[in-house]
Amino acid sequence: MSWPSPGRAILRAAVGFLGGLALWFALSAPYERLVAGAAEIVLRTAERPAVTRLVARGGEILVDRSDFPPAAPRPGLPAADLHFNFVILTALFALATPLRAGRAALALGLLFAVHVAALCCQVESLYATRLGPWSEANYGVFARNVWAAAFHFYQIAGRFAAPFAIWWPLALWDRTDEKPAQKGPARRKKRRG
Amino acid sequence: MKEKNVPPAADDPAVRRRRSYAFLARFLLLLVGFALLVSWNPVNDAVIVPFTAGVARASALALNVLSENVTVAGTELRSGSFGVDIENGCNGVETALLFGAAVLAFPASWKARLTGLVLGFLGIQALNLVRVVSLFWIGKHRPALFSAAHTVLWQSVVVLAGVLLFLLWASRQKPAARAEA
Numbered sequence: 001m002s003w004p005s006p007g008r009a010i011l012r013a014a015v016g017f018l019g020g021l022a023l024w025f026a027l028s029a030p031y032e033r034l035v036a037g038a039a040e041i042v043l044r045t046a047e048r049p050a051v052t053r054l055v056a057r058g059g060e061i062l063v064d065r066s067d068f069p070p071a072a073p074r075p076g077l078p079a080a081d082l083h084f085n086f087v088i089l090t091a092l093f094a095l096a097t098p099l100r101a102g103r104a105a106l107a108l109g110l111l112f113a114v115h116v117a118a119l120c121c122q123v124e125s126l127y128a129t130r131l132g133p134w135s136e137a138n139y140g141v142f143a144r145n146v147w148a149a150a151f152h153f154y155q156i157a158g159r160f161a162a163p164f165a166i167w168w169p170l171a172l173w174d175r176t177d178e179k180p181a182q183k184g185p186a187r188r189k190k191r192r193g
Numbered sequence: 194m195k196e197k198n199v200p201p202a203a204d205d206p207a208v209r210r211r212r213s214y215a216f217l218a219r220f221l222l223l224l225v226g227f228a229l230l231v232s233w234n235p236v237n238d239a240v241i242v243p244f245t246a247g248v249a250r251a252s253a254l255a256l257n258v259l260s261e262n263v264t265v266a267g268t269e270l271r272s273g274s275f276g277v278d279i280e281n282g283c284n285g286v287e288t289a290l291l292f293g294a295a296v297l298a299f300p301a302s303w304k305a306r307l308t309g310l311v312l313g314f315l316g317i318q319a320l321n322l323v324r325v326v327s328l329f330w331i332g333k334h335r336p337a338l339f340s341a342a343h344t345v346l347w348q349s350v351v352v353l354a355g356v357l358l359f360l361l362w363a364s365r366q367k368p369a370a371r372a373e374a
């Protein structure tokens with residue numbers, strides 16, 4: 001892999017960004033369903049009884065519980081905030097050529113795992129801090145702080161840092177896989193004439 | 194005859210990989226520390242909120258040059274019936290934290306780090322000013338585009354610019370320092 005000059009880097013990043021943006025707009029809705037489904041499985045695994053349902057609809061992830069009163073409004077979480085960092089990852093991958101499909105797939109898998117974990121933290125943070133007396137009855141002070149801090153960290157820094165933290169070791173992988181130039185006597189050019 | 198322990202060469206791929214992971218670990222630790230620091234109420238009230246108010250005043254100045262007749266109240270910009278409140282996440286601080294953590298985690302001289310931090314912060318804030326001004330203009334004149342421009346477009350552009358600035362700075366450090374990361 002070769003590192004481009006600053007001008008080329010900006011150009012490549014812009015191309016990767018626009019490509020990522022097109023994909024993001026096209027695939028956001030099914031991707032949100034996928035993330036919501038995976039996060040629901042994780043959350044229900046830790047619940048006794050398993051009551052959480054996550055439904056991706058209209059750019060939001062609606063949080064439902066089978067023990068919510070039927071008439072109560074279901075809280076919605078903005079989905080774009082969760083996964084817009086996909087376009088940052090595509091821009092970073094466009095910085096270096098050639099694009100390694102395996103590494104790009106690995107990066108996407110890691111980013112998906114980050115999105116699922118962030119959504120789980122967001123739902124737990126909602127349960128722990130925004131449901132009034134129910135939150136206080138079911139979550140202790142420590143648990144409330146942990147879930148709120150975990151989601152707050154994702155909001156303030158994690159969502160921006162995740163693409164870089166995923167991309168950096170994969171990009172370096174390329175650099176360190178390069179074999180160092182073999183030292184030896186320089187071959188003389190044949191003189192013609 | 195005893196075999197001597199020869200330290201691995203700095204350009205050994207395994208050594209470079211290990212040092213790079215160490216850079217990543219330092220970066221993430223610093224980022225968590227910075228995030229905790231700016232989330233702490235006394236720091237937020239004494240530093241972040243006044244800084245955001247400064248961003249609002251600078252944005253109002255630029256918008257008024259563009260004849261938008263903007264007034265400022267704290268962190269809020271208003272023009273006629275349209276107004277926006279510049280919140281945490283829109284003041285460029287998060288990208289500056291990301292950039293700062295990366296620069297401080299990277300093996301370089303303190304002089305190079307300080308220069309990088311100052312220039313990077315100024316670059317990020319200049320871009321963020323363009324972001325706030327353009328978002329205000331979009332919100333007032335093209336409100337249908339505001340949400341996408343705010344959440345996806347500009348947030349990503351500012352963060353990406355911060356990462357590119359870091360890569361540019363890192364690529365200009367001495368080869369010995371680059372080999373360490």
